Amino acid sequence: MHAPASPGWLLVAVCAATGAYCLLRMRSGVEEQRRAAGGEALMGFGMAAMAVPAGVFTPPAWAWPAYAAVFAAAGLRALWAARRDAHHLHHLVGTAAMVYMAVVMASSPGSHHHEHGGSGLPLVTGALLLYFTGYVLLSGVRLVPAGAASAAGGAPGWGDRPELARACRLSMGIGMVAMLLAM
Template sequence: MPGPVSAAWLLVALCAATGTYCLLRMRSGVEEQRRAAGGEALMGFGMAVMAVPAAVFTPPRWAWPLYAAVFGAAALRALWAARAAPHHLHHLVGTGAMVYVSVAMAAAPPGAHHTHGGSGLPLLTGALLLYFTGYVLLTGARLVPATGPEPAAGARGRPEPGGRPLGWGDRPELARACRLSMGIGMVAMLLTM
């Protein structure tokens, strides 16, 4: 990733921490949570690897097509899942963006790794940048707590339909925060394209 090395390392840390949290969410008792968390862990770790500064590690040329294939398979899985649950469309856009970045890096001249320079802002990069910027703003706004009366003492654990309180990995606001951090990471990566 171009730009200041400290910013690249912050992005690596953010994406790796998000990927790790998503791995922990895979222990959820809710199958849909486990499935979504697995895809999000893949995205988090993939973004962390892509964000490592080029001065530290430059992947070999064959790695970029491999990344594209892995994220292409994840995109097909998200497309299949989106038939039944439309919220998987975001996963489809995210994995598609990772395929796009991987293909762009594979097509870059050998000496231009992590420089992403080019002639202006390609249309697809701009569209993805608009999507993820909007997603970050909307998700961030949803995380802001609404002001209102304090919930009853028993309502803080937010019991699930079976009557048991939700585990920390099943909390919707934590999943949103995870997706928000990956959206921020994607915006940062797309800005460098």
């Protein structure tokens, strides 16, 4: 997005690492883990690409509509998957947020900072910030007991560690809040 260089690179690193771990989770023996991990990997890598500081790389004009199209397709997949599992509703909100940010970036021609017309925080950005802040807080609370519970069990594979999957979701939620604040 349009964050300063150092925090921007940190956001790129966290999102890319999260995407990479989600790719590892796609090797899980549990089918639902594999399905969720694919969408989360796309989200992690997409967020990393969008977070590259504008001073280092300014995407071509066609990139933002391409981001919007990719995440709109991912949103349709999440909507279809939500019939089976309510967790995919969160994926739907995440993909909608990515489409929204891509559209906003596409509509800010030539500038590195999107102006909101002096009207303060736009309603959609505020609603997304509220949702993802709540998601981050709830995910953080859910993460604490997961670590204690998994320590008592056996040693699951990298793709089957629920506390790591929750930590990835938490880091992507934090990244989404940072990206929305940087708009």
